[in-house]
Amino acid sequence: MAQSPTAGVHFRRDLYLLSGTFIMVFMGAGAQQAYLVPYLSRVTHWSSLQCSSIVACVYLSMMVFRLGNLRLFPGWSDRRYTIVGALGYLGFTVLMALLPWVPYYPLAVIGAWLWGAAASMMWTGTSMQILRLSDLAGGRHGTGMGILYTSLHAGWLAGAVVLGICYDALPTERLYLVYVIAAAITLPGNLLSAFLPASGRPSRCLPTLAGVVEVLSRPRAQIAAGLQFMAALSYGLILGAFTRYVETEYGTEWIWVAVSLYPATLMALAWVGGALNDRIGQAPVLAGGFLAGSLGLGATVLWHSPWSAAFTAFALGLLNSTVSVSASTIVGKAADPERRPLVYGAVFACRDLGIVTAALGGTALSRAMPMSTVFAVFAVVFLGCAILSTRLSRYASQSL
Template identity: 25%
Template sequence: MVKKTHVVWKLIPFSAVAFLGFLAVGLPLPVLSLYVHERLGFGTLIVGSVIGLQSLATLLTRQYAGRLSDTRGPKLTSLVGLLFASVAGLSYLAAGVLVQHPVESLALLCVGRLLLGLAESLFITALAAWSIGRVGSEHAGRAMAWSGIAMYAALAVGAPVGLVLYRAAGFSAVAACAVLAPLVGAATASTWKAFAVERMAARTSFLRMLRMIWAPGLGMALASSGVGTISAFLPLRYSMAAWPHAGFTLAAFGAAYIAMRLVLGGLPDRLGGYRTGLASLFAETIGLGLIALAGTPLTALAGATITGLGYSLVFPSLGVEAMRRVPGENRGLVIGAYLACFDLGLAIAGPGAGAVARSYGIPGAFAAAMATALSALILICVDSRCLRKSVPIGNQI
């Protein structure tokens, strides 16, 4: 068996490329809400919709990305995805040039968000499959964990850097970095040896798979929807309250997420998925509530940090429960279905929070986010009790 330290060293290059690719997401993310609202003059519903477009595109292309990786190989798929991410940055650049024409600029931003959603689906899916091919299927969980670390590291680093660039040199500077980062990742990955990925032996309906995992899947969708409000509206929360250092608060969220994954990432396996998930969702609910009620930037910082600590283990915790509900030969498909639930939550977070913010203000959007996290907590609590009173679902299939 490959030692843990050797596995980690093999995974780090894949995480580094995923980090570079996801910088195309993390750098512009806190800037987009400010640019659309303050420079282009659109309302919070439009802001949320622009943010949510990327996750919607990722959701709709998740199956396509997996099929392309299986048939054409993860190397080609990841390179195509990284190049699409760079093209999305070019679309942002064009939008920045047309800042005096708000409708045209907004349209180019929407094109960029859709391209970035496709790009993320391609390179994240392919790099995960590629890394699993490198370390072996027995280390698939650790490979997926490191993929998540790379994504949130890019958010933690990209958010403050993006805001600094925006304040110092404008939106075009942020867009230029979003063009370059995935190109560096593509150049790096192009030098690696390709690894074949085993195709899924058994075929099962995607809808049937969703029915099997509906409880943890819906819980994940609700949890990610709540956290998606941070990405879409935390910079506006700070801007409207005239608070400084919104980027630092986003970085604190990302850093807390990463630290929890690194230090306590094995808790779902040791304590059980639902037990860990309940504690994690409780922390997420408290954190989002603090942001909604915050009267000072320090309180909002504390709320974002607590949210990051809680949300970090929601994905692996509920994922463990989803995996237990299906036969082993369908694990590849259940991962895709579970990721689709994650994407769905992020896709509805932007426009949903934007609609609430239009009627009740930005703090109201975070109160709604707290309510979605609380709903996930209640759902998982009820389903956990039902499982204890019945035959394990995996034995019924």
């Protein structure tokens, strides 16, 4: 599609506003997730299972409301989805700041479910706006989504550093200030979202069970959803078991490879992965990403060194910098605009299921077998995913 000068101006302005919103929201309310479980364990008397379950509730809620929001709020515009969803991120940080005075577990569970519903709303609204803007930019869906994910990871990395410094410096009785700071960082993102131009009344296919089954019965969607699920397992792995493994094997001075190198790689390569999606297609990009993840985990198994752990963190960052961007690109290229929210919700619900699986099963798996065996299993699985990715080229013209 030819791009007019006017379309170009609107693309730039909208893209900067959406990216700016994501930078600030994930610098504050997004990055706090890295400290949520230890924070809860310090300011409440809950068990470790109760603290961990709050994170699981967030992603269970996201999985449900990827499609549930489309049913509950069918008339809301994509712009409103972004604005209201971003406010949900802010609300959760405020609730966590108040938790030392109202340490009620059911209240935290309700807050987690509301945050998950808001997060899925913000992601749906923002992704649909990015895909629409990419239509106007000649169908460069990968580039548009890559820029959005780069903004997200840049915010997350900066926020993790700032909040981490605060978390380490504050005594328990003042630890709530971490969440006060997270809320203060998030608020400018909420203000930026209010300046987004009107996105118009939406024209969406309402989700039904038959509609979801129909989408997931198509090989292109099946492969994208399956790869999302497996990549989410690695996301849970790098945040959980891998971090503990690095600390145990090489000492706390090497935790940075999991805490900093991983998101830094995501930030640096998300835009590159998106641009490559537009140039060479999704199959080679995904195959390369999963192959890198397999090699990274294999390096940790075969070579016991902190530098092999650093390579693993880089490889898993490379993997996850490609998968969600590629899946979003598939939605943009394969689905008509009115079907995109349905297809996006079905495919990305599988990602949320993968994160929940990793959160609930990762610790049990690491206790059942040595970590080197766990990494070897994932290395083989990711190699299989790389091979599966190549099949996407067979269905490059299949519509969703």
